[in-house]
Amino acid sequence: MVKLSPIVACGTCPIRHNAVCAKCDAEELVILEQAKSYKTLPAGSRLAEAGETLSYFSTIIEGCATISRTLEDGRRQTVGLLLPSDFIGRPGRATSPFDVEALTEVKLCRFERTTFEQLVTDTPHIATRLLTMTLDELDAARDWAVVLGRMTAREKVAAFLVSLARRQAGARGTATAGGRAVVHLPLSREAMSDHLGLTIETTSRQMTALRKDGLIETPTKREIHIPDFDALAFEAAEDDDGGPIV
Amino acid sequence: MVKLSPIVACGTCPIRHNAVCAKCDAEELVILEQAKSYKTLPAGSRLAEAGETLSYFSTIIEGCATISRTLEDGRRQTVGLLLPSDFIGRPGRATSPFDVEALTEVKLCRFERTTFEQLVTDTPHIATRLLTMTLDELDAARDWAVVLGRMTAREKVAAFLVSLARRQAGARGTATAGGRAVVHLPLSREAMSDHLGLTIETTSRQMTALRKDGLIETPTKREIHIPDFDALAFEAAEDDDGGPIV
DNA sequence: CGATCCGTTGAATTACGTCAATAGACGTGG
DNA sequence: CCACGTCTATTGACGTAATTCAACGGATCG
Numbered sequence: 001m002v003k004l005s006p007i008v009a010c011g012t013c014p015i016r017h018n019a020v021c022a023k024c025d026a027e028e029l030v031i032l033e034q035a036k037s038y039k040t041l042p043a044g045s046r047l048a049e050a051g052e053t054l055s056y057f058s059t060i061i062e063g064c065a066t067i068s069r070t071l072e073d074g075r076r077q078t079v080g081l082l083l084p085s086d087f088i089g090r091p092g093r094a095t096s097p098f099d100v101e102a103l104t105e106v107k108l109c110r111f112e113r114t115t116f117e118q119l120v121t122d123t124p125h126i127a128t129r130l131l132t133m134t135l136d137e138l139d140a141a142r143d144w145a146v147v148l149g150r151m152t153a154r155e156k157v158a159a160f161l162v163s164l165a166r167r168q169a170g171a172r173g174t175a176t177a178g179g180r181a182v183v184h185l186p187l188s189r190e191a192m193s194d195h196l197g198l199t200i201e202t203t204s205r206q207m208t209a210l211r212k213d214g215l216i217e218t219p220t221k222r223e224i225h226i227p228d229f230d231a232l233a234f235e236a237a238e239d240d241d242g243g244p245i246v
Numbered sequence: 247m248v249k250l251s252p253i254v255a256c257g258t259c260p261i262r263h264n265a266v267c268a269k270c271d272a273e274e275l276v277i278l279e280q281a282k283s284y285k286t287l288p289a290g291s292r293l294a295e296a297g298e299t300l301s302y303f304s305t306i307i308e309g310c311a312t313i314s315r316t317l318e319d320g321r322r323q324t325v326g327l328l329l330p331s332d333f334i335g336r337p338g339r340a341t342s343p344f345d346v347e348a349l350t351e352v353k354l355c356r357f358e359r360t361t362f363e364q365l366v367t368d369t370p371h372i373a374t375r376l377l378t379m380t381l382d383e384l385d386a387a388r389d390w391a392v393v394l395g396r397m398t399a400r401e402k403v404a405a406f407l408v409s410l411a412r413r414q415a416g417a418r419g420t421a422t423a424g425g426r427a428v429v430h431l432p433l434s435r436e437a438m439s440d441h442l443g444l445t446i447e448t449t450s451r452q453m454t455a456l457r458k459d460g461l462i463e464t465p466t467k468r469e470i471h472i473p474d475f476d477a478l479a480f481e482a483a484e485d486d487d488g489g490p491i492v
Numbered sequence: 493c494g495a496t497c498c499g500t501t502g503a504a505t506t507a508c509g510t511c512a513a514t515a516g517a518c519g520t521g522g
Numbered sequence: 523c524c525a526c527g528t529c530t531a532t533t534g535a536c537g538t539a540a541t542t543c544a545a546c547g548g549a550t551c552g
Contacts, residue, residue: 149443205501499548507550513535
């Protein structure tokens with residue numbers, strides 16, 4: 001089920017100013033235009049497999065994917081959630097240490113790996129932007145370690161909804177703090193649980209508890225309404241003003 | 247108790263080939279030589295505080311430090327363990343989102359923040375190396391997320407000892423796989439527990455259990471002997487051949 | 493209309509946390 | 523030198539949050 005998407009120019013690309021190309025000038029963009037190609041993959045596709053060679057590095061234009069590892073006995077932990085403008089691949093290494101799987105249909109902007117590695121070397125604006133993005137991801141990974149290591153199930157679920165709401169609002173350019181917010185869940189309960197380090201049963205129970213406490217509303221299983229964003233953030237044991245700086 | 251350490255030339259620096267300067271040529275090193283300064287700080291010092299401005303970016307030459315966050319109610323999670331050659335600071339941002347604390351006396355090679363940010367811009371070899379190091383740290387943070395999210399207390403302790411043994415062996419240039427290994431613990435049980443997302447009691451019990459099972463020997467509380475490294479790695483639920491590629 | 497998938501809920505189990513007591517290491521001072 | 527306080531680590535008894543096992547309900551699909 002792999003289909004070719006209509007060609008999109010970088011100038012009209014929805015993630016132009018957030019992706020790895022964000023800092024590129026018009027001249028550099030011309031080079032990227034020539035090297036890029038688009039690909040749409042269906043939900044459930046493997047975009048990368050731990051240890052396997054990656055032919056392409058990609059940026060997600062649309063859709064959602066997880067970075068995860070599965071232990072031999074089947075335990076799985078999701079270690080990153082990829083949304084539009086996020087980058088898949090690591091210059092200087094041909095393989096990924098984790099699995100990357102599409103949760104929804106995903107539209108990618110791809111570069112052949114070796115081509116991209118050359119671009120990083122030749123184009124300082126790409127290297128700089130990639131460093132910034134990697135540092136942001138590192139901060140996010142460490143923020144998440146606090147959730148995994150020290151939070152209760154209820155706090156984990158609240159923290160996840162809060163974090164997803166912030167990212168989705170950020171992508172739309174809307175605010176979160178204060179009033180209502182809406183989150184669309186691209187993850188199943190199982191995928192959520194793998195991200196939270198919980199079982200699906202515990203995740204489900206905590207969702208129910210948050211709903212009964214009036215902290216969330218669930219018109220459908222994949223749509224979450226947050227009547228009072230700050231109240232939910234409080235449940236997530238947020239220590240400071242407003243969550244990760246990312 | 248801050249004392250000045252004897253001046254060390256980059257050429258004889260013990261971490262010359264692993265730190266952020268690793269890829270620099272002789273010419274670039276001259277610039278670094280002029281900009282750097284050394285500082286030794288005692289165990290317990292705060293090298294950075296969450297949200298506070300950093301005047302200096304530093305590389306650890308000797309000693310050990312933790313990156314951590316403490317929640318309002320006192321729960322603490324360590325999200326990174328810094329050993330010699332590790333870098334503290336983030337170009338493009340004046341503050342750290344986490345606390346950084348010295349576990350032992352620490353010897354630092356420091357650059358004024360703004361100076362270093364200029365160096366990153368002007369010196370591609372530093373930018374490249376910093377990107378590689380950040381990507382490695384990101385992989386390590388994600389590896390640790392698997393431990394925090396999905397492993398049992400016993401596996402967590404085993405995974406920590408295995409990972410520390412690998413890093414210490416790597417720094418010495420010795421091998422781990424196969425036979426005996428020795429680990430020096432720069433962390434108290436409390437610091438270990440904060441890293442593992444456990445209580446000190448549980449950590450202590452698991453150490454005792456591993457000892458009773460013959461997987462480790464503890465001549466002193468801070469010195470751990472591993473008679474069969476692979477056996478301990480097996481306890482850490484290692485899925486593949488030999489742990490993180492980092 | 494049965495089969496399958498996904499999510500929810502209940503009951504029983506357990507791994508880890510909490511509370512508490514104790515012991516060893518270390519330093520200080522009489 | 524020993525008495526004392528402090529700090530860290532260990533161990534035991536008990537409590538609990540989350541997992542496990544199991545049943546069930548509502549979609550979706552052939």
